[in-house]
Amino acid sequence: MNCLVSGANFLLKTISHEAFTHVKGQKTFVQIDQNDLFPYLLVNIGSGVSIIKVDGDGKYERVRGANVGGGTYCGLGMLLTKCKSFDELLELSQRGDNTEIDMLVKDIYGGDYSKIGLPANTIASSFGKPVSENKELDDYRPEDISLSLLRTVSYNVGQIAYLNALRLELKSIFFGGFFIRGHAYHGHHLLCC
Ligand SMILES: Nc1ncnc2c1ncn2[C@@H]1O[C@H](COP(=O)(O)OP(=O)(O)O)[C@@H](O)[C@H]1O
Ligand SMILES: CC(C)(COP(=O)(O)O)[C@@H](O)C(=O)NCCC(=O)O
Structure with missing residues (x-):
């Protein structure tokens, strides 16, 4: 957790094209004011989800966790579609129509x-x-199932993040973790909720 928070702080402060918003299909990089970064909510989506309030370098608290995360998308998706990998599942979802499901x-x-x-x-x-x-x-097509599942998981993470940010009165939420892995596409679903 130390590494995760240190890494996030480092990237957010040092790399100008690191954090982005994704609204209505439009990816926009966020200019971070180093003097106004803290406190923020870090939502790390790996197999599960860790939700961390970051107050500064070395100052953080893991405030919540959530068991519906990247592992849920991958595992349930494999069971439902017979896909063999995360990448295959994600590729399917890009051709899917969730309104069929x-x-x-x-x-x-x-x-x-x-x-x-x-x-x-x-x-x-x-x-x-x-x-x-x-x-x-x-x-029911695997493509549609995969997109519906991606939205289910992403919306749920997004809602939990939003409610925790409200509860802790934080104005910024940064999503990270291997589940997102630079795919703006998931970001869109997270921010849709
Ligand atoms: N190429 C990939 N292979 C496997 N999982 C991936 C891949 N890319 C993204 N993921 C997502 O990352 C999640 C695992 O995240 P990770 O941070 O590695 O967790 P853990 O440390 O628990 O293994 C998977 O459940 C999946 O949703
Ligand atoms: C146990 C974990 C910290 C492990 O991190 P991960 O490998 O998933 O990135 C994470 O999966 C988690 O916070 N799960 C939710 C546990 C809870 O409900 O608090």
Whole structure:
């Protein structure tokens, strides 16, 4: 954990093109003000998830963990799709359509649920669609399953991170870890939640 925090602090302070936001398909590098970096929330997504409040160099506290992380995407994804590796699974997801697997607000209400501010395409229930369809299980494509699972895991991590940042009154969250591994694509899903 020491190495993780030291590494994150070093990269954030030293490398100008290290941290980025990913909003609506657009990746934008963040200019970090070294004098205004701390405190921040570091969310490291490896097999599981470690959530760390970083107050300075050598000053941090692991405030939470979460068991639904990169290992969940990889392991459950392999079981569901018969893929043999993370990279294969991720490649599949890029050709997927999660709306074939996820139950959307419009699948329940026929459109937006405006009264409570929910757009029609909001995911109401991840993996919820097969519950109300009469399709054969083999009709569900591995590509769509992989994307739905990627979104399920990423949204969950994103929500937990957001709630912890609120709880600790932190204005910055940095996501890292091998699960992201430089793929802006996951970042998009994390920030969608
Ligand atoms: N090429 C890859 N092979 C395996 N896992 C990968 C790969 N790229 C990214 N990952 C993700 O990284 C996760 C493991 O992260 P890592 O930080 O190495 O955890 P651990 O230290 O527990 O092994 C995997 O569960 C997977 O989601
Ligand atoms: C046990 C771990 C710190 C190991 O780190 P990893 O190898 O997953 O990066 C991490 O998987 C974790 O924080 N899991 C969640 C444990 C919890 O619920 O607190």
